Amino acid sequence: xxxxxxxxxxxxxGLALGVGGAVMSVRAGAFGAGATIGPWTTGTDxxxxxxxxxxxxxxxxxxxxxxxxxxxxxYNAAVDDAGRPLDGRCRYAVRGGxxxxxxxxxxxxxxxxxxxxxxxxxxxxxxxxxxxxERSAWTVAVAPGxxxxxxxxxxxxxxxxxxxxxxxxxxxGHGNLPRAALPRIERLGCP
Amino acid sequence: MRRWLLPLLFGLAVAGIAYEAALIATPRVxxxxxxxxxSALGGVNVFRATPLATASARTIVRPSPxxxxxxxxxxxxxxPVTIEVAPVPAPYWSLSVFDARTDVAFVRNNRGSGGGxxxxxxxxxxxxxxxxxxxxxxxxxxxxxxxxxxxEDRARFAAIDAARRESRCGRLR
Numbered sequence: 001x002x003x004x005x006x007x008x009x010x011x012x013x014g015l016a017l018g019v020g021g022a023v024m025s026v027r028a029g030a031f032g033a034g035a036t037i038g039p040w041t042t043g044t045d046x047x048x049x050x051x052x053x054x055x056x057x058x059x060x061x062x063x064x065x066x067x068x069x070x071x072x073x074x075y076n077a078a079v080d081d082a083g084r085p086l087d088g089r090c091r092y093a094v095r096g097g098x099x100x101x102x103x104x105x106x107x108x109x110x111x112x113x114x115x116x117x118x119x120x121x122x123x124x125x126x127x128x129x130x131x132x133x134e135r136s137a138w139t140v141a142v143a144p145g146x147x148x149x150x151x152x153x154x155x156x157x158x159x160x161x162x163x164x165x166x167x168x169x170x171x172x173g174h175g176n177l178p179r180a181a182l183p184r185i186e187r188l189g190c191p
Numbered sequence: 192m193r194r195w196l197l198p199l200l201f202g203l204a205v206a207g208i209a210y211e212a213a214l215i216a217t218p219r220v221x222x223x224x225x226x227x228x229x230s231a232l233g234g235v236n237v238f239r240a241t242p243l244a245t246a247s248a249r250t251i252v253r254p255s256p257x258x259x260x261x262x263x264x265x266x267x268x269x270x271p272v273t274i275e276v277a278p279v280p281a282p283y284w285s286l287s288v289f290d291a292r293t294d295v296a297f298v299r300n301n302r303g304s305g306g307g308x309x310x311x312x313x314x315x316x317x318x319x320x321x322x323x324x325x326x327x328x329x330x331x332x333x334x335x336x337x338x339x340x341x342x343e344d345r346a347r348f349a350a351i352d353a354a355r356r357e358s359r360c361g362r363l364r
Contacts, residue, residue: 018209
C-alpha cells in the first residue's frame with residue numbers, strides 16, 4: 001500500500017471514530033450532567049455561553065431552549081434511589097417537600113424527552129395541584145395503571161425519566177438543592 | 192508495521208479534532224433543525240401559539256405540559272425584528288430569546304416587567320435600531336423567541352389563550 005493510502009485510510013478512520021464518538025457520548029449524556037445528587041442530575045449552565053462544548057451539545061439534544069438557572073432549575077432522574085433504571089412497568093412512590101421556588105412541577109418523559117401517551121392524559125403533577133396541608137410532604141405514585149392520590153402514568157414503557165422543574169428558585173439558581181430537599185424515588189414493585 | 196505508526200498517529204489526531212468539532216457543531220445543527228421544524232408550522236417573524244403539550248408534541252424535546260408556549264422563529268437577514276409580549280392572566284409568564292448557538296440572549300418574566308408588556312428589538316451587531324427601543328444583540332441570522340405561560344388550571348386556559356394571541360413578532364418598521 002502506498003504511504004498516502006495509509007494516511008487516507010487512517011484519517012478516514014479517525015474522522016469516523018471522532019464524529020461517531022461525539023454522537024455516542026452526547027446521546028449517552030444525561031440532561032443536566034453537571035452534578036449528581038442521589039438519583040437526580042442537574043446543572044446550572046444551560047443556555048449560557050460559559051457551558052462546555054459537551055454540556056452545550058447534550059443540552060441542545062436533551063433540553064433545547066431550556067431556561068437559565070435564575071429562571072428555572074431542572075433536575076432529571078433516570079434511575080431510582082437504588083440506582084436501578086426507571087421502568088414504566090413498575091410502581092414507584094416519589095416523595096418530596098417544598099423545593100424552594102415560586103412553583104414546581106414533576107413531569108414524566110420517555111428516554112427521548114417526549115411525553116408518554118396514557119388514557120388519562122396526565123403528564124405532570126405541579127405544586128398548584130398539591131393541597132397546602134401536603135406541600136411539605138407529598139407523595140406522587142408513578143405506575144402504568146391508575147393509582148389513588150397524585151398519579152403520574154408511566155404508560156408501561158420500557159424506560160422513563162422524571163424531570164423536576166423549580167421555577168424562580170429561592171436562591172436565584174446559584175446552588176443545587178441538597179439530597180434531602182429533592183424527592184426520593186422508591187420502587188415499590190414490578191410485575 | 193512501522194510504516195503504519197505515523198498514519199495511525201495521524202488518524203488519532205484526526206479523531207480528536209473531529210470529536211471536538213462535532214461537539215461544537217451539535218448545538219448549531221440541532222438549533223437549525225428546531226428552527227426549521229418551528230418555522231415549517233408557522234413561518235418566520237410571527238408568533239405561533241402552540242396548544243398545551245401532549246404525548247403527540249414532537250417539535251421540541253422536554254415540553255412542559257404545565258406551560259403554554261408561543262414561539263417565533265426570527266430571521267434578521269432583512270433587518271431587526273421587534274417582539275412585543277402582551278400580559279396574560281397567569282401567575283408566571285416570561286419571554287426568552289435564544290440565538291443560533293442555543294445561547295440565551297434575553298430572559299424577562301412578569302415580575303421583571305412589573306406585570307406590564309415587554310417590548311424589545313432583536314438585531315445582529317451593526318444593524319440599526321431607533322433609539323428608545325430596548326435592543327438585544329444576537330449572533331447568527333436566525334433564532335427563537337419563546338413565551339412561556341404557567342397554566343395552573345386547564346379550565347382557565349381559554350382566557351390565557353386569548354390574551355397571549357395579542358403578542359407580536361415582526362420586522363422592525
